[in-house]
Amino acid sequence: MNSDWIGYLAAALTTASFLPQAVMTVKTRDTSSLSLGMYSLFTLGVLCWLIYGVLLANWAIIVANAVTFLLAAAILAVKLHNSLRK
Amino acid sequence: MNSDWIGYLAAALTTASFLPQAVMTVKTRDTSSLSLGMYSLFTLGVLCWLIYGVLLANWAIIVANAVTFLLAAAILAVKLHNSLRK
Secondary structure (H helix, E strand, O other): OOOHHHHHHHHHHHHHOHHHHHHHHHHHOOOOOOOHHHHHHHHHHHHHHHHHHHHHOOHHHHHHHHHHHHHHHHHHHHHHHHHHHO | OOOHHHHHHHHHHHHHOHHHHHHHHHHHOOOOOOOHHHHHHHHHHHHHHHHHHHHHOOHHHHHHHHHHHHHHHHHHHHHHHHHHHO
């Protein structure tokens, strides 16, 4: 059985999962229970995946992580804004 | 230049990133600004990555996603518990 399809499903789910969080965070501006440590490390990690995809010229890795990077960076921006305003 | 090292760095960062969120969520029990949609989709997606790693017998994918799955599932459990109690 070709396992690629579950890889694509995994990438789609983990990428899409940040959309509801990004929408909720941008709408409510509430980041009280979001960890700044998580979104800092995660956004940096996704950026590394993006660079890795570019080095391999692998469009699946590039597209999935470019979308995730934008969503995670938006959440991080709201969290940072709230943290700096305290 | 061998690009593997940035792949391992990316995996380490995105895996480790869920530790501060899991600790914060389990400690504070506050999940008000966490999206149930995100953690449901994300936990399912990481489970798919884990199955994908097993199918490929790729230990890096297996270990990274097993750790992420445990952390994300812990966060999802607290979020579900709070949602069901309302």
